[in-house]
Amino acid sequence: MSTFSPPxxxxxxxxxxxxxxxxTTRGLxxxxxxxxxxxxxxxxxxxxxxxxxxxxxxCAVAVICETLCARAMAGTPAVDDLNALVIGLxxxxxxxxxxxxxxxxxxxxxxxxxxxxxxGGLGGSPLCAPLVGWAVCKLSWKGAMDYDLSMLSSSLTSxxxxxxxLGPQAVAGISLQDLLLGQQLGGLGAVQVAALLAGGxxxxxxxxxxxxxxxxxxxxxxxxxxxxxxxxxAACAPPLFHLLAGGxxxxxxxxxxxxxxSPVGHVPxxxxxxxxxxxxxxxxxxxxxxxxxxxxxxxxxxxxxxVDRIRPRPLGVG
Amino acid sequence: MEYFLLxxxxxxxxxxxxxxxxxxxxxxxxxxxxxxxxxxxxxVIFVVTLATAxxxxxxxxxxxxxxxxxxxxxxxxxxxxxxxxxxEMFLKKVLPxxxxxxxxxLPLITTNCAVLGIAIICQRKEYGLLKSVVFAAAxxxxxxxxxxxxxxxxxxxxxxxxxxxxxxxxIGLILAGLMSLAFFAFSGMIA
Numbered sequence: 001m002s003t004f005s006p007p008x009x010x011x012x013x014x015x016x017x018x019x020x021x022x023x024t025t026r027g028l029x030x031x032x033x034x035x036x037x038x039x040x041x042x043x044x045x046x047x048x049x050x051x052x053x054x055x056x057x058x059c060a061v062a063v064i065c066e067t068l069c070a071r072a073m074a075g076t077p078a079v080d081d082l083n084a085l086v087i088g089l090x091x092x093x094x095x096x097x098x099x100x101x102x103x104x105x106x107x108x109x110x111x112x113x114x115x116x117x118x119x120g121g122l123g124g125s126p127l128c129a130p131l132v133g134w135a136v137c138k139l140s141w142k143g144a145m146d147y148d149l150s151m152l153s154s155s156l157t158s159x160x161x162x163x164x165x166l167g168p169q170a171v172a173g174i175s176l177q178d179l180l181l182g183q184q185l186g187g188l189g190a191v192q193v194a195a196l197l198a199g200g201x202x203x204x205x206x207x208x209x210x211x212x213x214x215x216x217x218x219x220x221x222x223x224x225x226x227x228x229x230x231x232x233x234a235a236c237a238p239p240l241f242h243l244l245a246g247g248x249x250x251x252x253x254x255x256x257x258x259x260x261x262s263p264v265g266h267v268p269x270x271x272x273x274x275x276x277x278x279x280x281x282x283x284x285x286x287x288x289x290x291x292x293x294x295x296x297x298x299x300x301x302x303x304x305x306x307v308d309r310i311r312p313r314p315l316g317v318g
Numbered sequence: 319m320e321y322f323l324l325x326x327x328x329x330x331x332x333x334x335x336x337x338x339x340x341x342x343x344x345x346x347x348x349x350x351x352x353x354x355x356x357x358x359x360x361x362v363i364f365v366v367t368l369a370t371a372x373x374x375x376x377x378x379x380x381x382x383x384x385x386x387x388x389x390x391x392x393x394x395x396x397x398x399x400x401x402x403x404x405x406e407m408f409l410k411k412v413l414p415x416x417x418x419x420x421x422x423x424l425p426l427i428t429t430n431c432a433v434l435g436i437a438i439i440c441q442r443k444e445y446g447l448l449k450s451v452v453f454a455a456a457x458x459x460x461x462x463x464x465x466x467x468x469x470x471x472x473x474x475x476x477x478x479x480x481x482x483x484x485x486x487x488x489i490g491l492i493l494a495g496l497m498s499l500a501f502f503a504f505s506g507m508i509a
Contacts, residue, residue, distance in 0.1 A: 073481045118480070118481070118492055119475065120478040120481065121479065123478070124475070124478030124479060124480065126471045126474065126496075127500070132499070135496075135499040135500065136499065139502055279503075283503050286508075287505075287506065288505060288507075292503065295500065295503030298499070299501075301500075302467050302471070302500055303467065304471075305471055305474045306466070306470045
């Protein structure tokens with residue numbers, strides 16, 4: 001017979017701290033959505049209603065999947081923390097605006113279920129959820145995920161695909177201003193660079209995003225591209241082009257700093273950002289995929305637990 | 319430069335676990351703790367390098383001159399099994415804690431298809447002795463890399479609220495699949 005009686009619910013006291021600063025997951029997600037809004041609006045302005053269709057469908061599927069999973073998994077917290085909306089929107093940002101409905105639905109469902117819910121929901125996932133969905137779609141439906149092939153009617157082109165297939169001379173004429181304003185083919189939200197920079201700056205100023213990972217990511221991309229450019233200016237695109245083309249800015253401010261899958265220490269965050277940024281250019285230069293950003297972040301996230309072992313030595317030990 | 323590319327290709331592009339799907343048994347079974355994973359990885363590097371060198375000699379000096387190539391598989395398994403026994407006795411004597419931590423998985427290296435796989439890949443690709451040994455060591459290092467990454471992530475997952483139905487092996491398999499997805503980044507980098 002047990003000598004201990006179960007604790008009485010009346011005497012249960014929650015763990016400290018008892019005073020709350022008011023910051024919640026829901027609040028953080030709401031601010032992230034607010035920071036993503038300019039890019040979403042720009043996407044609709046540049047790509048028209050198809051972009052809105054993709055974003056709406058992706059968000060709806062993400063929320064429905066999360067609700068169904070939470071129902072099936074007893075003990076999972078409620079789904080009103082808006083995280084599913086953020087995942088759905090970020091996944092939509094990586095798709096071409098012409099993505100068929102089944103691609104959007106399958107990818108969004110994969111992001112939420114395989115990227116987040118199987119690991120127990122918010123905070124458990126070792127990989128950034130939207131990127132899991134992107135990787136599955138990219139490898140399963142290459143044609144539908146290819147920005148140039150799926151957007152034949154558009155007059156824009158994908159600068160990274162041109163760099164990959166035609167060489168740096170083909171992209172020498174592209175002005176940085178066009179890249180900033182989203183006049184390029186790519187993920188429908190990922191290419192709205194100016195809007196994403198504004199959103200990222202908003203999160204940084206509001207203190208909702210620590211600057212280590214975004215800045216280290218951009219620095220890693222820039223420095224690696226600079227090294228390649230310095231070694232052979234004729235064979236490589238200039239570093240600023242690598243920063244502004246494709247999804248580097250989206251990756252730096254919104255994908256790489258994913259709460260559950262990025263490191264927490266100061267030094268680990270910087271190492272993680274530099275590594276991911278460096279891998280972006282390495283994959284763009286050597287890999288078969290035009291844009292290395294999603295894969296680079298996934299690879300860096302595999303290293304997160306190891307990088308996180310870099311810790312300050314505890315006082316009085318060793 | 320040729321060897322540098324060979325090593326990079328063996329570790330990342332054609333990672334023995336995440337791109338060729340060999341050696342999944344210890345990859346899933348021995349990735350609960352980072353310490354064990356490092357030990358297992360070290361043991362595999364040692365066994366694979368030695369086994370590839372010896373099987374190369376067996377193939378070129380024994381089987382081919384006598385026209386017994388059809389005995390390749392069985393001869394290689396025999397060599398590998400004997401080697402593993404040797405490593406096991408060695409570890410039991412020199413590093414008992416590691417020996418206990420590896421437990422059943424050390425004898426299982428015998429049937430680790432990565433060991434046999436690497437030895438046979440070297441023969442298929444007609445590598446010379448030095449190239450075979452370098453390739454084998456790099457492939458085994460790739461195995462160790464995958465194993466250590468997996469173990470570190472799984473240690474972290476111990477604190478996550480993984481649904482009961484998926485705890486343990488199922489989530490390990492899902493994770494292995496996702497890691498393999500990430501390693502597709504390297505595909506096609508080096509032919």
